[in-house]
Amino acid sequence: MPAADSDSIRLVALVTGATAGIGRVFAQRLAASGHDLILVARDSVRLAAFADELALQYGVNAEALSADLSRDDDMRRVADRIARESRLTVLVNNAGFGSKGKLVNRPVAEQATMVELHVMAPMVHSRAALPGMIERRRGWIINVTSVASFTYSAGNVNYCATKAFLRAFSEALALEVADSGVRVQALCPGFTRTEFHDRAGMDTSTIPRWLWLDAGRVVDDSLAQIAAGGPVVCVPSKRFKLIVLLLRFVPQWMQRPLRSRYGKSRT
Numbered sequence: 001m002p003a004a005d006s007d008s009i010r011l012v013a014l015v016t017g018a019t020a021g022i023g024r025v026f027a028q029r030l031a032a033s034g035h036d037l038i039l040v041a042r043d044s045v046r047l048a049a050f051a052d053e054l055a056l057q058y059g060v061n062a063e064a065l066s067a068d069l070s071r072d073d074d075m076r077r078v079a080d081r082i083a084r085e086s087r088l089t090v091l092v093n094n095a096g097f098g099s100k101g102k103l104v105n106r107p108v109a110e111q112a113t114m115v116e117l118h119v120m121a122p123m124v125h126s127r128a129a130l131p132g133m134i135e136r137r138r139g140w141i142i143n144v145t146s147v148a149s150f151t152y153s154a155g156n157v158n159y160c161a162t163k164a165f166l167r168a169f170s171e172a173l174a175l176e177v178a179d180s181g182v183r184v185q186a187l188c189p190g191f192t193r194t195e196f197h198d199r200a201g202m203d204t205s206t207i208p209r210w211l212w213l214d215a216g217r218v219v220d221d222s223l224a225q226i227a228a229g230g231p232v233v234c235v236p237s238k239r240f241k242l243i244v245l246l247l248r249f250v251p252q253w254m255q256r257p258l259r260s261r262y263g264k265s266r267t
Contacts (some may be wrong), residue, residue: 012087014038014129016069016078016121017095019046022144022192026092026218029030038063040078069095069121070113078121079128089136091129093122093166094144103157111158118162126173130182131137137181140226143170147240149189149246168232174232181260185226186233189218190240213237 009027017023018039031037031054039054041047044066051062053102081086096118099106122221133139148156149163170186177184192213207221213236221236233243 009087010034010036010236011087011089012036012038013090013092014040014078014082014085014088014125015092015094016040017144019043022187022189022215023092023094024050025215026094026142026222027054027062029219029223030090031060031062034058034060035065036061036178037085038065038081038085038088040065040067040069040095042066042068044171045170062249070116072116075116075121075124075233079124082128083126083132086132088129088132089138090142091125092138092142092144093125094142095121096144100154100155114158115132115162118159119165122166123169123221125247128186130177132175133182134180139182140185141170141173142222143167143180144187144189146246147188147235147244149186149188150244162193171232183226183229184232185222187218187222188233188235188237188240188244189213190237190243192218211239213240 011034013035015023015027015029015030015037018027018037019041023041026119027037027039037051037060039047039051039062044064046068047064050066054060055062056096065078067078069075069078075077082091082253097114099110099114103111126141126143128141129141133141140191141165145166146163149158150168152160152164167186167188170184174184190213191211192215218236222234225231
């Protein structure tokens, strides 16, 4: 973890999508390491309760910032908060959701919301964080994307596309800030046990047990890799590293059976 300047100055981490799944674990790990927190999510009641829980358990300051990041005004309100925070050292862009069904049958508003949340919000918030991080010559930006960013499938058109954007965005941004002291990571988990699939109404019964990851494992791998100055792209677990390797180099026609079987249930 980034170190504080002194015992009296505690660093700040901001986590979006903080009340569930991977975002919740990020918040817990960062609080345990002594970071003050700015937690962002839509459910204000649940968010406030989680902030109080972390503050009590770890003795940190935990600010609950309720926002719907698919809305431009809320997105920019969070960006303003990021830009004003002189102690911000970790930004985790985690907020996201999935949907199932062909694009022609999905509501346009839903799919536009996905683009705003997966593409615009991480870009706007990273842009807000960068000036201060570069000036202080330290900072981590972790963008939570997915193994789905390496492929595409029917029924997940915009999910795969937006996650692919976020991975490419992260890799390019890492090049831009390479000599600044700021590190950028694209975290690409595979199937992870969270509320994600239930919220999207996805049937996961056909996915073998061995393909599932624990959210704690995903977050621990992410933090260990970025702390060590490792590769920009983080794919937790050897099994998904192998899957990504196959997705990158196996001919597309050979991947179609895998897409048709597992393509409708993404992390």
